[in-house]
Amino acid sequence: MQSKALRRHAPFWFSIFAGIALWEVAGRNSSPAFMVPFSTTIARLWQLTVSGNFISQLVDSAKLFLAGFGLALIVGMPLGLLLARIRILRVGVEPYIMILYATPMVALIPFILSMMGFGFAPKLLVVFLFAVFPVLYNTVEGARSIKPELIEVAKSFRSSEWALWREVMLPYTLPYTMTGVRQAIGRALVGMIAAEFFLSATGFGQLIMSASQNFDTGGVFASMLVIGLLGVALTRLGLLIEQHFARWRQ
């Protein structure tokens, strides 16, 4: 049993160590303007953490992410469910949600900048715009998967509106909505960094930008490493949420 687990996990750890070793060797053999080894990155990460700089930027970024993502959920989920229930509204809005879902929202950042300037509100809007359409799009997709017969049967058994929601609408649409939530997590993270790069520089965006402007390659690698790990953690969370609700799906 134990050896089996070892055999399964050995390649994973081997791959991690090999990657770090490769990074270390490549970093030592190239100019520090291009790349720094793993050890220097970790040392720089430690410095940044101790100076408190890192933590305050992390908090800034987290605030932006949570506010934008939260707003997208607060707006997207009820609106999506409303669209799911009122067929005529869904049919009317559907193509526009699809278009906005496929539009690269980054292209709107220059407009937001020149109309709303710097500050928290324009950045919040960017994260919101990145995150809200996956939620809406997938919820509407879920609504389309409900067979009209199911609602008819429920109605002919005189089920109340509440029962209809609980027994038919939610079980059918929520798994799709949660796929949207998972996608929205990834997109909100991109939106967060984009807002921090191109609107007022704060948080992780600023950390990376100022590091690269000061040719502090160690700082660039340290921030990228942390953002990558954060991304992995959030993606995993999104997958867990999605899988939890996917059990409902037939």
Added chain:
Amino acid sequence: MTEQALSTAVAAGQKTQSASSGLSGAWLPRLITGFVILLTWEIVVRVSAPAYVAKPTTVILAIPKVLTEPAFLQALGSTLVAVAEGLVMTIVVGTILGLLMGRSITFDRVFRVYINFFNAMPMIVVLPLFSLWFGYSSGARIATIIFAAIFAITMNVADGARSVPRDYLEVSRSFRSGRLRTLIDIVLPSSMPYLLAGFRLAAGRALIGAVVAEFFLSVGGIGYYILYNSRSYHHNEAFVGVLLLAAFGVGFELLVNWSTRHFMPWYRRDEKST
């Protein structure tokens, strides 16, 4: 007996009727919704925003001017060529990597961590690093496009290669076909729907990557055109660029849906999109 047949026929007739009316009935609410959206936008901007802010009427007036402007056409060409180049490289490398990961457990265990890591990383954080590595050049833009797109293709192809029906592989083995042969003739075609699903994601991300890279690196292209014009308060002209990007985004989506239906009618698209 006849009564029953008759009632089924009537029901069938009703069904087709309602289906056809449902289809033609979709256009009216869509048109009305579109009109309401545009009207609201127009009114809100006219009432409460400065004159330079884009609104439907002025954007429409700007379309012919922008589409005949040489600077715009050049920018458009530059971005599209970069996206196309990046996507071709992405598809070739991403597919090979995906096939290897899907068919070899060792390969998969070694590379999966890194593919997951880079795929979960918000792609635009690499821009400052790429600007250090490649300079403020179109090379950095291509690199960004590839980085943005490749992991979506690899992960999807790997999923596809993993889910090849075992029977096919057994038949192929009993005919003594080599590993490479099996990979090209059995695994690759069988992963095609996944490749296409991955391509849909990758194309969208490549477009975003290109625009962001142009913002960041000030490389000429449609993203830079939008940035430049909105900075100089030519919002209407800049918005035409956004409309075009939206059209490409939707175009990729429709292209993939169409080709999945047309070339792979056996495959029913499940809701698989990362």
